[in-house]
Amino acid sequence: MTPTADFRITLDGKDLSPRIRPRLISLRLTEKRGGDADQLDLVLDDSDGRLALPPEGAVLTVALGWKAGDGVAIGLVDKGRFTVDTVEHSGPPDTVSIRASAADFAGSLTTRREQSWHDTTLGAIVQAIAGRHRLQPRCAPALASIAVHAKAQERESDIALLRRLGREHDAVATIKAGCLIFAPIGAGITATGKPLPGVTIRRRDGDRHSYRVEKREAAGKVVAEWHDRKGAKKQQVTAGSSDGAERKLSRVYASEAEAKRAAAAEARRAGRAPRSLDLTLAFGRADLAPEQPATAQGFKADIDAQRWLISG
Numbered sequence: 001m002t003p004t005a006d007f008r009i010t011l012d013g014k015d016l017s018p019r020i021r022p023r024l025i026s027l028r029l030t031e032k033r034g035g036d037a038d039q040l041d042l043v044l045d046d047s048d049g050r051l052a053l054p055p056e057g058a059v060l061t062v063a064l065g066w067k068a069g070d071g072v073a074i075g076l077v078d079k080g081r082f083t084v085d086t087v088e089h090s091g092p093p094d095t096v097s098i099r100a101s102a103a104d105f106a107g108s109l110t111t112r113r114e115q116s117w118h119d120t121t122l123g124a125i126v127q128a129i130a131g132r133h134r135l136q137p138r139c140a141p142a143l144a145s146i147a148v149h150a151k152a153q154e155r156e157s158d159i160a161l162l163r164r165l166g167r168e169h170d171a172v173a174t175i176k177a178g179c180l181i182f183a184p185i186g187a188g189i190t191a192t193g194k195p196l197p198g199v200t201i202r203r204r205d206g207d208r209h210s211y212r213v214e215k216r217e218a219a220g221k222v223v224a225e226w227h228d229r230k231g232a233k234k235q236q237v238t239a240g241s242s243d244g245a246e247r248k249l250s251r252v253y254a255s256e257a258e259a260k261r262a263a264a265a266e267a268r269r270a271g272r273a274p275r276s277l278d279l280t281l282a283f284g285r286a287d288l289a290p291e292q293p294a295t296a297q298g299f300k301a302d303i304d305a306q307r308w309l310i311s312g
Contacts, residue, residue, distance in 0.1 A: 003069025003109075003283050007074055009042075010061045010182040011054070020044065023051060029079055033172060033290035033311050037101040041083045041104060046094040053096060059103050064286040077286035080177060102175065109133055109159045114200045117151040122254065124234045125151070126127070126173075127219065129158045130180040138249075140183040143169060150254035168258070170265035172291065185291075185309075196292040199285075199310075202299035207280045211303050223248040226259035235259075242265035277308060 007027060009016050025043040032038055040062060044051060054060075060083075064261075065076035082100035096147060110145055123137075123144025130137035141219055146169070153161050162173035162182065173182045203209070221240045225248075227234045234252060237259045249266060253259040294308040 001068060001070050003072045004067040004069035005284070006076060008061075008063040011058060014103045016060075027064075029062065031079075031290055033174060035232060037175075038080065038082070039102075040098075040100040042096075042098040042100075044096045044098070046089065046096050048090070049094060051096055053087050053089065054084050054098060056087065057082055060084065060100055064284075066283075067261065069283075072283050073285070073287065079286065083152050111294055112155045112157050113153060114155065115153040117148055117153070119150075120148050122146040122148055124148075124167070125165070126162075126180060126182045129162065132158065133180070134178075135175065135180040138177055138179045138181045138183075140171075142184065143171060143182060149258065157193045158167055168262045170268050174291070181290075196289065197290060198293040198295065200295045200297055201279060201281075203296075205281055205283070207282050209280070210276075210278040210301065211299070212278075220245045220247075220270070222263045223267075224251075224253060224259040224263040226248070226253040228235070229255075237263055239263035240270070275306060277303060277306075 004181075007017060020042075023045040025045055026041070027043075028041040030039045030041075039295055040060070059081055061081050063076040064077045064079055066072040066074055068074065081103035083103045084098060084100045086099045087096065088098075121144060123139045123146075124140040125148060126144070127137040141168055156164075159173075161181075165171070166173050166182070169184075171182060171184050173180070175181070221238050223238050223246060225234045225236055235256065237256060239260070239265070247266070247270070250261055251262070253262060277299075288310055290310055293311045294310050296303050296306065297310060298304070
């Protein structure tokens with residue numbers, strides 16, 4: 001049996017799917033890793049002129065999956081809540097285009113603010129930011145206890161600060177299902193703090209694939225500076241290999257420990273093999289999510305041997 005796709009879209013608890021289904025031209029959901037909002041795009045037929053335009057700021061709940069068919073998992077997967085950002089009516093033929101962003105990315109997350117953080121921990125910063133935006137904090141234990149002696153947030157939004165902390169600690173900050181998750185890259189945890197299950201993607205599952213390996217110079221040595229208050233001067237720490245070009249981080253860190261962690265994070269990032277695998281699946285899988293570990297099967301031996309991480 002040929003698989004039949006299914007979806008459910010609700011507004012304020014009311015299921016709009018029966019009204020949307022006969023008008024649906026396209027539905028696209030883009031899930032993103034890191035501090036970027038997931039995005040929903042809908043295009044609906046309005047050739048009869050009877051379709052009401054949704055108000056800006058309306059919150060839609062979306063679930064995707066399969067209604068029936070061989071070789072697919074039957075059922076719907078909740079993909080979260082989305083706030084309508086833009087509505088466009090065009091024609092002929094008349095259509096309504098709706099773009100919505102993940103509702104958890106409140107406008108206040110992108111508001112620039114001034115704050116200084118002193119003698120605290122990474123976990124406490126994540127907890128404070130989460131509380132400010134009515135989110136549940138989910139900071140990985142390996143990161144939560146890291147001491148932060150001084151951190152300045154100068155005309156910087158909370159989401160920008162989280163991205164910066166992520167770069168310094170080789171971690172990713174994301175918001176899912178009302179939770180602010182801060183975890184090492186590749187940790188792959190859910191909004192409840194549990195590990196994301198690994199998945200296997202077989203070549204027969206896809207229409208197309210593209211595997212790319214890019215040549216990269218040796219990662220080299222990473223230099224980070226920190227301010228030595230006692231000595232009243234800047235000091236340096238290094239990480240990585242002496243092979244290849246040296247790179248110097250632009251920031252000056254408040255302590256030697258912070259500088260070491262930032263240098264080590266940059267060295268790990270630079271040392272990752274520049275390999276990518278782009279897949280177009282024959283039948284979509286709503287259960288897949290960014291940061292989820294994946295195994296490829298049935299491709300070239302080099303591809304199957306890699307440990308993959310879904311990026312979006």
